[in-house]
Amino acid sequence: MSIPQAVTALLALLSALCFAAFGIIGSRVDDQGLLREPFFLLPMGWLLALTAMLAGLFAIVHTVRSARDTLTL
Numbered sequence: 001m002s003i004p005q006a007v008t009a010l011l012a013l014l015s016a017l018c019f020a021a022f023g024i025i026g027s028r029v030d031d032q033g034l035l036r037e038p039f040f041l042l043p044m045g046w047l048l049a050l051t052a053m054l055a056g057l058f059a060i061v062h063t064v065r066s067a068r069d070t071l072t073l
Helices: 003-024 041-070
Strands: none
Touching: 003 041
């Protein structure tokens, strides 16, 4: 596994952990629609998910370019 792939996997794992922790610690949305959570987990989870997708795109480009550079004709 290359470094960009490992970074992508780590970011995706951290994102999933944020969403899981949101459910575990009892965060909720109250009757008025306000989010009640102590650790800002949902925004962090979405930010990490977006970053993981961007890192994944970078990993794909990196893999394709490295494979193209190693081809010999």
